[in-house]
Amino acid sequence: xxxxxxxxxxxxxxxxxxxxxxxxxxxxxxxxxxxxxxxxxxxxxxxxxxxxxxxxxxxxxxxxxxxxxxxxxxxxxxxxxxxxxxxxxxxxxxxxxxxxxxxxxxxxxxxxxxxxxxxxxxxxxxxxxxxxxxxxxxxxxxxxxxxxxxxxxxxxxxxxxxxxxxxxxxxxxxxxxxxxxxxxxxxxxxxxxxxxxxxxxxxxxxxxxxxxxxxxxxxxxxxxxxxxxxxxxxxxxxxxxxxxxxxxxxxxxxxxxxxxxxxxxxxxxxxxxxxxxxxxxxxxxxxxxxxxxxxxxxxxxxxxxxxxxxxxxxxxxxxxxxxxxxxxxxxxxxxxxxxxxxxxxxxxxxxxxxxxxxxxxxxxxxxxxxxxxxxxxxxxxxxxxxxxxxxxxxxxxxxxxxxxxxxxxxxxxxxxxxxxxxxxxxxxxxxx
Numbered sequence: 001x002x003x004x005x006x007x008x009x010x011x012x013x014x015x016x017x018x019x020x021x022x023x024x025x026x027x028x029x030x031x032x033x034x035x036x037x038x039x040x041x042x043x044x045x046x047x048x049x050x051x052x053x054x055x056x057x058x059x060x061x062x063x064x065x066x067x068x069x070x071x072x073x074x075x076x077x078x079x080x081x082x083x084x085x086x087x088x089x090x091x092x093x094x095x096x097x098x099x100x101x102x103x104x105x106x107x108x109x110x111x112x113x114x115x116x117x118x119x120x121x122x123x124x125x126x127x128x129x130x131x132x133x134x135x136x137x138x139x140x141x142x143x144x145x146x147x148x149x150x151x152x153x154x155x156x157x158x159x160x161x162x163x164x165x166x167x168x169x170x171x172x173x174x175x176x177x178x179x180x181x182x183x184x185x186x187x188x189x190x191x192x193x194x195x196x197x198x199x200x201x202x203x204x205x206x207x208x209x210x211x212x213x214x215x216x217x218x219x220x221x222x223x224x225x226x227x228x229x230x231x232x233x234x235x236x237x238x239x240x241x242x243x244x245x246x247x248x249x250x251x252x253x254x255x256x257x258x259x260x261x262x263x264x265x266x267x268x269x270x271x272x273x274x275x276x277x278x279x280x281x282x283x284x285x286x287x288x289x290x291x292x293x294x295x296x297x298x299x300x301x302x303x304x305x306x307x308x309x310x311x312x313x314x315x316x317x318x319x320x321x322x323x324x325x326x327x328x329x330x331x332x333x334x335x336x337x338x339x340x341x342x343x344x345x346x347x348x349x350x351x352x353x354x355x356x357x358x359x360x361x362x363x364x365x366x367x368x369x370x371x372x373x374x375x376x377x378x379x380x381x382x383x384x385x386x387x388x389x390x391x392x393x394x395x396x397x398x399x400x401x402x403x404x405x406x407x408x409x410x411x412x413x414x415x416x417x418x419x420x421x422x423x424x425x426x427x428x429x430x431x432x
Contacts, residue, residue, distance in 0.1 A: 025350040027415070030373035034365065034393065036421040039063050047432070048076025053420055058399030061420045067214040067432045074142035077211070077230060078149020084207055085146065085230035086153050089162045091203035093121065096165065127164040130259040134288055138219065139163075139265055142232050163233060166264045172197040172341045174351065174377040175245035175296040177305020178362040180335030185360045190387040192298040192305055193367055194236050194245035195378030197341050200397045200411045204228045205380060208396040212427050213272065220272035222428040226383050226394050233264030236383050237271035238392045240424060242280055243385040244270055245296030247339055249309060260288035263295070263310065270297060277302045284308060284315055294339055300387045307337045328352070333359055341377045351375050364393050364421075372415040379413035395419040 039051035047068045054060040064080065066073035078085065143163065147156035174195040183191065198204075207228040214222050223239030225232075235246045244267045266287055274280045280297045295308040307323060309316040318324075318337060325332040329340075329349045336359065340351040354371050355362070362371075364384040372378050384393040395414040 025354065025374040025376075027374045027376040029369050030416060030419075031369065032416075032418045034368065034419045034421055035059070035061075036423075039427075043080065045076050045079045047072040048080050049430070049432070050080050055418070059418050061394065061396070062209045063212060063422070063427070064209055065212045065214060065427075065430050065432075068216050070138040070141040070215075070219070071145040071148075073213060073215070074145025074232070075149035076145075077232075078146035078151075080149075081209075081229040082150045082153050085150060085159075088204065088207040088229055089154060089158065091206075092162070092165070095203050121161065124161040124164045127262075128160055131164065131262055131290070134259065134261040135265055136261075136269065139232065146230055146232070159230065163231065164262060166233065166235065166262065173245070173247035173294075174339065174341045174372075174375065175247060175294070175307070176336065176338035176355065176362070177296060177298050177307070178336050179304050182333065182335040182359055182362050186363050188363060188386060188388045189303045190298055190300065190305065191362055191364060191367070192243050192245060192296065192385040192387070193338075193371070193382075194243075194296065194385075195341070195372060195382040195415065196236060196380045197377055198380040200379050200413055202380060205397040205411065208381060208398075210392075210394060210422065212430065214428075214430070214432070215272065220269075223271040224392060224422070224424065224427065225268065225271070226381055226392075226396075232268070233262065234268035234271055235264050236381065237268060238383070238385045238424065239271035239274075240390060240428060241275040241300050242270055242277075243298045243387075247294040247296075247341070249292040249294050249311065249344070260290040260312070263289070263291065263293050267295065275299070275301055277304065277306055281306070281308070281315075281317060284310060289315075294344070296337075296339075298385060298387065303387070305337055307339060331356060336362070340375065351377070364391065368393060368395075368419050376413070376415060378415040382414045390424045392422045392424050393419050394422065 035053060035055060037053045039053050042050040042052050047066060049065045051063045052060055066076045143159050144156055147159055176193045179190045209229055210224055210226050212224045223237060225234040226236040237244050270280045270283060277297060277299045289310060289312050292311040295310045298305040307318045320335055320337055323337050324345060326345055329347045329352050331352060336355060338351060338355050340346050340348055342348050354374055358366050358370060364386050367384050372382055379397060381396045395417050397411055397414045398417060
């Protein structure tokens, strides 16, 4: 191991000499506030409580707590967000119709033919038919609860179809996991980044919410998902024991399968049920996978992070020593795995330079202030998970907020907006 560390140190030194630490980045630091207020109660229904952290003028974050069986948790969300779920799915359906064309070339031929002939909704129903038998029953129960909670405003089938959209359209994103020497100058044990880059013209930005699930005994543990009203899959989630990140894997060149578990349902199950890296990786190995993504998994118990190239045919797992290294964009550093928002392998040097510059001090605040703003990653939403303190930091796209606190009408990406620090110990203990 000592020999490996010498080699890694030499790689880092070489890349510094090559000028990586001074690479140009497109953005600038984020100096806006990180709010840590106690959420205030807004309203309640049976098995559900809505809270908000609200600083006015577009600086707010909603937090929904749901309790009980999958059906009860779904019904509570459907009752609280009836109009918003209807408005969101309606707006997003129109968005898919107008935006699907650039993504068609990445889809299997049979899906392309369905979209061109009958439209995206037909393709979503095709996805439903292929994946149905691989989706755990608790997801169907929760969706049925949402439909019943909405009291006929939207049908169960419409809500189910909406939940298959991530299988058709995947986003560019950034992620990292930092532990050990990458945090040597801090008191932290493991920090993890998830930055979602999916554009700020997407209507989903108007429906952001943190949903904190409190499942009944025997159905996993409490976890939180940064998501949109009524969407029960997870692409950004923290469960205290494990947390997940995700990015499209556009360089994947093996086969795809449409029949399998949608990746965002598998990611949610990791956050809800798994406690270790082995738990999470066994779930990945043992499920029938469909499309290709980069999956990031961190574990409090292991105090480490793994990046996973997740595809139909194979699964490749990377730690800080075996992840592909190429200079000057991607030096290898102990206790750090990172993937920037570009197609991999990426030769963009910005994120690598920042990882190197802040190595040893990759705290949540450093990431928010000096990484995301400079890389301009996390336009739709972003989260940083601090496992040691059990904090989840989140930001979502919304109205522009200036450094003086003024609000403008233009939409600003999440990485350039105020952030919210959530004390997950308190949120997971919130009583019904």
